[in-house]
Amino acid sequence: MTIEVNENIGVKTVKKFYLELKELLKKEAEIILDLQNVKRLDLSVVQVLIAANRECMKNNKSIKLKSVSKDIKRQLYLAGFSN
Amino acid sequence: MEGLREIFTGEAQEILQNLEPEIVNLEETKSPDAVNKIFRSVHTLKGSSGMAGLMELSEFTHKLENLMDAVRGGSLQVDGDLIDILLNSMDWIRMNVAGTDKSDVTETLKIQLLSQIDAYMQNGNLSGHLQVPAYNSLSAINSEVIADNTSVKSSATDNSDETAYRFYRIKVVFKESVFRNGIDPLMIIEDLVSLGRISRRVVDKRKLPDFENLDPEKCFLNWDIIMRSGYDISKIEDTFIFVRDHSTVKINDITEAFNAPRNLEVQKLGEIMLSKNIINKQELDKVLETQKQSGKKIAELMIEKGYASDEEVKSALEEQDKIKKKIESSSIRVSTGKLDKLLNLLGEIIIGQSAIMRAAEGIEGDEAERVVSAVNGLDRTTREFQENLMGIRMIPIGPTFEQFRRFVRDTAKIFNKDIKLVIEGAETELDKTVIEKLNDPLKHMIRNSIDHGIESTEERKKSGKNLNAEIFLKAYHQEGSVYVEVRDDGRGIDKLRVRKKAEQLGFIKHSDEISDENLFSFLFMPGFSTAEKVGDLSGRGVGMDVVKTNIDELRGTIKIESEKGRGTVFTIKLPLTLAIIDGMLIRVGEHKYVIPLLSIVESIRPAKKEVKTIKGQGEVVYIRGQYVSLIRLYELFRIKSEYTDPCNSLVVIVEANNGMLALMVDELIGQQQIVIKSMDSELTKNRAISGASILGDGKIALILDIHGLAGDVIH
Amino acid sequence: MDYVMIIDDSVTIRKSIELVIKNLGVAIKHAQNGKEALNVIKGIKESGDNLSLCITDVNMPVMDGITFVKEFRKDDRFTPVLMLTTEAGEAAINAGKEAGASGWIVKPFRTDQLIDAVKKFIR
Known part of the structure; x- marks a missing residue:
């Protein structure tokens, strides 16, 4: 299923984001995160993405990112999301 | 396997040496011959590195071979970028072969080069090449991922002036709590990389917990980044200003290894033109300086500046070519290990020689004389042999000096000072090992001069000095020693401050009179620093004592002269050779010792009134208006001696770093060449002994460490 | 809405900061001291808006900057706070x-210094 990520995603809301994602991963096999409203991520969010991605790989599930802006791509690269 | 590697190392070094000028020539001539030759050399490197089991190197040279093959086949053109790739590849191969710093510099360069080679093979140029390594999209992300490097590329294409850039390695470990107070480490990393171009970034994710157990409000990622930047290190450091309490940041400038090798080759052309009187030294220096800043070729610059005509440059290049060919055909490679072995054998010969000399003493009459004169003849031959042997190990100090140009320029910039480095005596030859060990102390002294010695531009203006400060590096031979000077035209050392500090530390009393030389020698004491403020680079009170230790290890001496307002000179005096010294053999009781001849001033038998005891200084001998501390060697080594009264025995006056000493001995046996044998560490812990030598009769004589002795007595 | 809170007893300083940072595309709220600021911030949060950054002076009447940061941090751990200190402000x-400020600028500052500092926390 597709989730539209809130434009204000960041350390202040990361806990909520994390808990929601955790719930979803219990049910869904594939999650698509739509980042079209998001201008930038902070490290706390990227960490959640990295950890979630690892988790999915283990369980044969998948997390995909959609509408990733250039800035965010660069951020993901810098934060090691693509190793 | 190990043997194979050694052979390969030698071979590779030779190939590289010949290849580099070939590549430089290729740019001008674009000749198919040169292309072929480079191709063959790279091919050889590939083959032999594979044989030697160096797979990384083999793979790299394989890529390079493909590239050259394409050039040979005519599908790729020779242009500046290609030459850069080739030259940089030579640098990388050289570093890889030498095994220098595998983790940082070589890795950076390799990644860069491989991606450049790929781009070149694909496009025939670098236009489509992404300078930031593109990353692979993860299987889990299907969105296409391309590094956004539009902002970075503009700086990357402008790489004509490589020397303006530095490479930095930045390691950051953030505290888990760093998110608190609104700090986003990612924003800091973004700030950081906006200052340059990333060559490598490794994100350490090992501490990141499983998704299940993740506390999303804590930071678990750390970075290890290598980047190229045109900014000073301080600017890089500034990025982390607000997270100093929340992180451990290590920033190192790792540029140094990059630029040195290429200049050597270039300098040779200048030397040829110098020797042909086409240009003079000043012109050459100017060209070299500009070359360093502009990255242009030296031949080009000479014509540009009107120092030489096209033909002159061309003929010099041809000459250079000839020299190269000559070297190629008439030289062989010898490992330093073999030379060391020869030197050891020579040592044995010298010992044997003195054994014969000693045996001759037991013979009577004409025969003895014949033996003695024969041995003396042999002595001349072995000396000449030794000089030649040492000559093989000697290399000019020039390249070592040259590499400091860059250092001075960069460091001066940090301190906002205008400093020119002047080099004299670049052709002076020193033992290879000595040159290697000189590097650090020189660097430290130069740094010291830049930081403390040379005044700020305003201060120079005020005192009416030339605004361009100068640092001189000079080397010359004199009386069997090598001298290396580091001189600046700065403010000079503040004697009063040194004195005050020395008093504070209890080295001297307020009432003591002390010569400048002795006073300055305190600067070499551990922990001695008069710097009021801790500078970025030096002045932490460490360093000068390390300089001294390094020089001591080379059995050299160092002294400081300084004149207020005029500048400071550090003079390092080194023996020409390391393993064999001229020594004076002396006797105390039944024991023999060696005093290095270089230290001896004179030997005297003092009169009664010239020996006295002075409070605070102990026993002294009055020599030419000066009190010199007397050391009774038999007391020092707790042995029996013939004499206990210095007025009956002999006193040898020796000169050390920080003053003179009088050594009381029973007898001077004579002067001879002394072969220094390495000793186990127990013995050398004794500050009075620097080594041992085996004498003709098979007995061991200990070599006195004059500087160690002086250090013990004076402090 | 993303807000930046500027807290200083001098209206000149508040205005000059506003002029510099409003180009960054944020909305600005002012307060003359820490206490007033806490009230304004409460309002921002109650209306569901986001506070991106606080810029606060240290020496102010009623409630000084340090006390403000301490109070503010009691229920906001993540919003950055930038302090304006005077030259002799090492202790401040x-x-x-210690109170939880994220960064600082030494007064008097140049425009670019302010922008640089602010950009360390918001984009």
Whole structure:
């Protein structure tokens, strides 16, 4: 299923984001995160993405990112999301 | 396997040496011959590195071979970028072969080069090449991922002036709590990389917990980044200003290894033109300086500046070519290990020689004389042999000096000072090992001069000095020693401050009179620093004592002269050779010792009134208006001696770093060449002994460490 | 809405900061001291808006900057706070850091210094 990520995603809301994602991963096999409203991520969010991605790989599930802006791509690269 | 590697190392070094000028020539001539030759050399490197089991190197040279093959086949053109790739590849191969710093510099360069080679093979140029390594999209992300490097590329294409850039390695470990107070480490990393171009970034994710157990409000990622930047290190450091309490940041400038090798080759052309009187030294220096800043070729610059005509440059290049060919055909490679072995054998010969000399003493009459004169003849031959042997190990100090140009320029910039480095005596030859060990102390002294010695531009203006400060590096031979000077035209050392500090530390009393030389020698004491403020680079009170230790290890001496307002000179005096010294053999009781001849001033038998005891200084001998501390060697080594009264025995006056000493001995046996044998560490812990030598009769004589002795007595 | 809170007893300083940072595309709220600021911030949060950054002076009547940061941090751990200190403000910087400030600028500052500092926390 597709989730539209809130434009204000960041350390202040990361806990909520994390808990929601955790719930979803219990049910869904594939999650698509739509980042079209998001201008930038902070490290706390990227960490959640990295950890979630690892988790999915283990369980044969998948997390995909959609509408990733250039800035965010660069951020993901810098934060090691693509190793 | 190990043997194979050694052979390969030698071979590779030779190939590289010949290849580099070939590549430089290729740019001008674009000749198919040169292309072929480079191709063959790279091919050889590939083959032999594979044989030697160096797979990384083999793979790299394989890529390079493909590239050259394409050039040979005519599908790729020779242009500046290609030459850069080739030259940089030579640098990388050289570093890889030498095994220098595998983790940082070589890795950076390799990644860069491989991606450049790929781009070149694909496009025939670098236009489509992404300078930031593109990353692979993860299987889990299907969105296409391309590094956004539009902002970075503009700086990357402008790489004509490589020397303006530095490479930095930045390691950051953030505290888990760093998110608190609104700090986003990612924003800091973004700030950081906006200052340059990333060559490598490794994100350490090992501490990141499983998704299940993740506390999303804590930071678990750390970075290890290598980047190229045109900014000073301080600017890089500034990025982390607000997270100093929340992180451990290590920033190192790792540029140094990059630029040195290429200049050597270039300098040779200048030397040829110098020797042909086409240009003079000043012109050459100017060209070299500009070359360093502009990255242009030296031949080009000479014509540009009107120092030489096209033909002159061309003929010099041809000459250079000839020299190269000559070297190629008439030289062989010898490992330093073999030379060391020869030197050891020579040592044995010298010992044997003195054994014969000693045996001759037991013979009577004409025969003895014949033996003695024969041995003396042999002595001349072995000396000449030794000089030649040492000559093989000697290399000019020039390249070592040259590499400091860059250092001075960069460091001066940090301190906002205008400093020119002047080099004299670049052709002076020193033992290879000595040159290697000189590097650090020189660097430290130069740094010291830049930081403390040379005044700020305003201060120079005020005192009416030339605004361009100068640092001189000079080397010359004199009386069997090598001298290396580091001189600046700065403010000079503040004697009063040194004195005050020395008093504070209890080295001297307020009432003591002390010569400048002795006073300055305190600067070499551990922990001695008069710097009021801790500078970025030096002045932490460490360093000068390390300089001294390094020089001591080379059995050299160092002294400081300084004149207020005029500048400071550090003079390092080194023996020409390391393993064999001229020594004076002396006797105390039944024991023999060696005093290095270089230290001896004179030997005297003092009169009664010239020996006295002075409070605070102990026993002294009055020599030419000066009190010199007397050391009774038999007391020092707790042995029996013939004499206990210095007025009956002999006193040898020796000169050390920080003053003179009088050594009381029973007898001077004579002067001879002394072969220094390495000793186990127990013995050398004794500050009075620097080594041992085996004498003709098979007995061991200990070599006195004059500087160690002086250090013990004076402090 | 993303807000930046500027807290200073001098209206000149507040205005000059506003002029510089409003180009960054944020909305600005002013307060003359820490106490007033806490009230304004409460309002921002109650209306569901986001507070991106606080820029606060240290020496102010009623409630000074350090006390403000301490109070503010009681229920906001993540919003960055930038302090404006005077040249002799080493002690203030340390006290501020301890209270939970994120960064500081030394007065008087140049426009670009302010922008640089602000950009370390918001984009």
